[in-house]
Amino acid sequence: MAKIFAILGDIHSNIDALNVVLDDCRAQGVTDFLCTGDVVGYNAAPRECLSIIRELGCPVVKGNHDDYVSSERDLSDFHPNAAAVVTWTREQLSDGELQWLRDLPFTEKKMGISIVHATWDTPETFGYVFDHLQAEANFINQPTPLCFNGHTHCPIIYEKQMNGVFRIDAQDLTLPIGRKYFVNVGSVGQPRDGDPRASYVIYRQMERKIVFRRLEYDVEAAQARIRAAGLPERLAQRLEVGQ
DSSP states (O other): OOOEEEEEOOOTTOHHHHHHHHHHHHHTTOOEEEEOSOOSSSSSOHHHHHHHHHHHTOOBOOOHHHHHHTSOOOOTTSOHHHHHHHHHHHHHSOHHHHHHHHTOOSEEEETTEEEESSOSSSGGGTOOOOSHHHHHHHHHHOOSSEEEEOSSSOOEEEEEETTEEEEEESOOEEOOTTOEEEEEOOOSSOOOSSOOSEEEEEEETTTTEEEEEEEOOOHHHHHHHHHHTTOOHHHHHHHTTTO
């Protein structure tokens, strides 16, 4: 059976967006899932999102919010809004749920595909890739021709050729043999590229084709959850503008 992968990342406790994405996955004939981390953080349904991702039984890597929530790390270097949600989320999850997050690996490989939340060169430090120079450091350590990541919440493709690394705006792409790709799948639960729609990627392995998916979801419902939980208002407002 031909494999059709859905790669989800930066869900950030947004159950309204996650449910829409999973419905679309079923409609697209997805057979396998991969998750690039940050299941929790920023939004107000951590237990629900965590339960769904665990039920999928798919490879999941640890994001920085997963790490902070499941550890006793000091939050002084976190943005105050993010820190407030980390503290709140810790109180919502059971010991077993926190342990599951704690045990997540920083990197994973499956069927010739690798996933990481941030970068392969130093996955545990959660560095950002915003340009081709930063992508170059990742490619040096990337173990497979195709790797998916998240962390920036902005969908983008970086391509490694013999003569350098090139940035490609997020678009459907059939991958030629002999090149390496580092693909940011965007964010299911808190997009930051100016488009508030949930973002994820489908990879049709037999065709070697990447397909970016953007989906409308009930932003007002997600905002209402944030406000009902008493989380920072800014987190609700940014959902409607994708920033």
